[in-house]
Amino acid sequence: MIPFNLEYYAPDNLDEAVELFLTLEAENKKPVYYGGGSEIISFSRHRKINTGAVIDLKSIPETRIFEVKEEKLITGANATLSILTDQDIYPLLARITRHIADRTVRNRLTVGGNICGKLPYREAVLPFLLSDSEAVLAGPNGRRKEKLGNIFDKRLRLDKGELLVQLLTPLSSLKFKSWSRRREKHGPVDYPLLHLAAVEDGERISVAVSGLCAFPFRDLGLENMLNDKNLQVLEKVEKSLTLLPGDIRSDDIGSADYRQALWKHELSEMLNEMEGAR
């Protein structure tokens, strides 16, 4: 049970959703956008958030689509994780999201909720960062399209009242050779100790990581070093520790030392496999 009163709104277009946000905000109801609602409900039960109103985005058609159009894969923010695991257009996206919870839960969780959520993992962002996807946003100042990598810094940097509408992924990037490895404590649907995903576009290896730090990331400085042809794999692995964008996480599923050991092992495996295939 949620221990406070909550108003529920389900607008059927983006303008109405943003209008509602502004009105409810002016009434000091601290509104939040709502996808599958799992995180909002769970956080509300534990009083980790205190909102007076939720704006459910699922009735807005643009946020629900998952389709290919004009050389782009369009993923609506309200596409469920099950939709992403069931498709075969973008295999890395299916592989990564298949590890999040079980199928029944994934039928409810949305990709927008995962990426905009507050948990440290947010694994669904990894394939979109690696494919240089763009984010379509709507807010009080209208709509904008931004390269996801430019606005995802520890979290998705949204302006007040702004919402994620879609992710646009160039079809050309779906053909990249990909690699991913997830390590857990108890089993495949556990939260990740480490999830390392990588792609190679014929010239350069790109990596995106979840579980290692307090946030998921793709880091250009780290990638530049990993692509330095003058360094051996072992040197790269050691140097990577100085280039991580945050401290290595320590929690009840794994210590920082254990995560560091996993990182070194998996990074070295990835580099050997991806570089060896060149």
Ligand SMILES: Cc1cc2nc3c(=O)[nH]c(=O)nc-3n(C[C@H](O)[C@H](O)[C@H](O)COP(=O)(O)OP(=O)(O)OC[C@H]3O[C@@H](n4cnc5c(N)ncnc54)[C@H](O)[C@@H]3O)c2cc1C
């Ligand atoms: C059993 C279980 C296991 C899980 N395991 C994992 C795991 O292994 N790895 C992992 O990464 N995650 C995991 N999660 C977390 C889960 O993936 C996210 O909490 C979930 O995707 C949130 O989706 P939702 O649609 O329910 O989000 P909501 O609860 O609806 O929203 C979450 C947050 O995002 C905001 N939001 C939602 N949609 C938008 C939008 N379009 N624009 C702007 N803001 C928006 C909301 O305001 C809220 O702050 C797990 C969750 C459960 C329940």
